[in-house]
């Protein structure tokens with residue numbers, strides 16, 4: 001009886017959800033939370049090849065004082081280091097927000113196979129929302145796109161971050177009114 005039970009367990013297929021887009025997006029969400037904790041706009045990304053996470057990154061624009069330090073750019077650099085090549089053949093990038101034109105362009109240049117994003121960005125998303133850099137016909141390479149994976153979680157994290165930022169801003173402005181020298185410093 002015991003061995004029967006054992007064999008049936010080992011014959012069970014691996015839980016499929018372990019390798020689903022949602023599971024990798026959840027890893028990207030954890031990194032986005034880390035960004036938020038560090039005062040960065042919460043965007044996280046992981047690069048996956050053959051089912052293995054080869055690189056992780058989160059937005060570090062403020063910390064590095066670098067406008068190009070988006071999660072996607074950092075994850076591409078880390079993935080290049082991991083595989084020892086600039087070509088991202090067979091690599092999927094999971095990112096919590098639709099990439100901007102810079103990041104989508106970098107993914108095209110790096111020959112990323114697929115990008116999966118959470119929250120769409122109608123204002124500046126470049127994977128089909130505002131622009132279609134990943135699918136632009138004149139490009140040497142096109143990146144397959146899937147959006148809306150764990151979109152609600154990704155949106156909630158973003159909204160929460162900006163709500164807190166507004167509250168902090170309102171508090172600082174109020175303090176500034178009570179202390180004009182503080183307000184002047186903020187203006188300068």
Ligand SMILES: [Zn+2]
Nearest residue numbers: 070099100103
């Ligand atoms: Zn970007």
